[in-house]
Amino acid sequence: MREFLLLCVIVVAGTGGELCVTRAMKQIGEVTDFRPAALVRFILKALTVAWMWIGIAMMAVAFFALLAALSFENVSFVVPVTALSYAAGAVGAVLFLRERISVQRWIGVFIVCAGVTIVLLSKH
């Protein structure tokens, strides 16, 4: 039960965080200058976007949930299970970022989910 809760938090908070960060980065625009000074300016600019902070907070929650899970579970179990964030990510990208997702991509997401199910079954 403790494990199930932790895995849920990792997937939901992790995916939510990534969606928020993406929204923030799209607001800033494409990186064209890769010199160090430009990259530092870019990072500072990223930190002024509210979505970035919401995203970082959610990712921090996911991170500590991951640490908790890793304290008693194998990396080769915990990390593949978090691939469930595919399903969450695809749904979130459609609803939150207005991205279009092709049928082919949905099939891929479905196969990933099937793979995660097998990894979960491999535990027993």
Add this chain to the structure above:
Amino acid sequence: MTDSPGLHFKTFLLILMIVVFAPLGNVLLGKGMKTVGPATHWGLADLWSVFVRICSSGYIWLGVASLMTFFVAYMLVLTWADYSYVQPASSFSYAMVALLGYLLLGEVITPLRWLGIAMICLGVLIVGHTPPRTTAVKI
């Protein structure tokens, strides 16, 4: 923005960094947390002592550094490529992490688990083969 070869190379390079540093970070965190050990009670005092042990673990800091590298590469690539393109492509790391867990941490991975991980990779291959950007760029 046009769908140029240069864009694809830049995307490929950053995704490669994502695929290497994310699993390495996770494996280092796993190694660190195995030495720290699980929280036996979930009271504040116990969680605090675990937190202190986490902060004083070298493996955890190495893992965090590796994940930070991954995160910067990830942020950069997300400024031009779609999230639903980058996330699946970057998720080869799910297979990489199992391989590193097996090689570096000596984790036992059953054939059934390898099968599940292989299916995750297959799904990733199918999803990954789509154009990087579907949303229109606002001018």
